[in-house]
Amino acid sequence: MAAPPGPESIALLERFVAALKAQGVVTEEEIAEQIARTDRASPEIGARMVARAWTDPAYRELLLRDGSAAAEQMGVSMAGAPPLGVLEDTDTLHHLVVCTLCSCYPRMVLGYPPHWYKSAAYRARAVRDPRGVLAEWGTVLPDGMELRVVDSTADYRWMVLPQRPAGTEGWDETRLASLVTRDALVGVTLPMVAERAAA
Amino acid sequence: MRFAAGTPVRVKRDFPELRGPCHIRTPHYLRGLDGVVERPLGAFPNPEDLAFARPAPRVPLYHVRFAQPGLFNEGAAGDTLLVEIFEHWLEPREDA
Known part of the structure; x- marks a missing residue:
């Protein structure tokens, strides 16, 4: 720190x-x-984008094709901002975002990066021992799932579109967005349905 | 744009840092390693010029995929790494 x-x-x-x-x-x-x-931006914006993509196939298509346009649709001004790229997790692929060179982070839709994201330890270990890093966050990927580390080195800023958790059928966007944390938007954690909430 | 998606490439094994002041966005740990172009990302002003307030021509940028275990000789088979790399840092792999 x-x-x-x-x-x-x-x-x-x-x-x-x-x-x-x-x-x-x-x-x-x-x-x-x-x-x-940057003060106005917060992970709630990214969470709303993810929740909308989970419920609106046309928005999902736009989000994956042109993240900046998808952010603009949510009322975020992207003028002068680096282009936003969004990477989709699937049943067989999980993304983890890091910037080994500095601290590139999609601030327009997530706000300020947390301290750990900028730490030398995270930046070094995310590319060298990514599964070890995830395990420390309590994130264990199923067998057979490819972990893809995204080293954000240049002009894009990257956000993850996580998979919609099971047990959320029929949920509206607001309730879905509440599952998507800041950390899930860069892939160190997965959106989870709390046991009690699911019961 | 020189490389299409799927093209096998090698990151140049070059260390301009040894020759003088520079601003390089290609991580050291990838220099000399083999990857595959995932997709072109458009063209952007060369940060190596921008950092020194020189005229900065646009250079094609690519998302390049590497096998993660090959980076540090540790990790899980099948895991990968995706990195933005500018075209002048990539060369085609004749042996691929």
Whole structure:
């Protein structure tokens, strides 16, 4: 876990931002808008997209073909954002997203990445021992399921479309979305129906 | 676009980091390894130029699939890795 930034780091950031502004690279307003946009985003957006894909075949097709367009349909402005790609889990394939080089994450639809996603340990181990990492999250894949690690290295941002859990027949989108957690949207966990809720 | 989906490719075994300042989006652990193009992802300004404020021509980007156990000689048979790699880092595999 990273320590809180010290005074030197904050002073360095202030000098860096001042230099960017002096060079005309960014304005104060653009920085504020970007921060506000990320503050507004949260995993609830991604969860709603997944729940809609589970219930609406046309939306599912759009989501897998053009994640950015699917996000726009949910009212998310993708202007200036990297393209969003969505990868579909199946009975035989599970996706796990990592960024080994830095911390690329679909912030437009998931908000800020959690600390563990940015940690050197997760970034190193997700590509080297992905099943070990999943086991520590309590995620055990069935025999015969391929685990596909997605190292997010360039211009896309990747989100997972998990499988709809059994026992959710007849559920509406809101109730389905409540099953889809932040962690399931990058594949470290699976959407689960709680025993009591299913009973 | 040089490579269609399904094309066997090899990541160049090159380390520009040894030659001077650079910004490379091809992870070290993949250099020199064999993969298969999963699908083209379009073309994007070359981040190696963007990072230094140079004119950045668009370069085709691909999703390339690798066998996960081959990366570190550990892992489960059948598991895979999918990575975005720019075209100038890929070469066709003559032996494939």
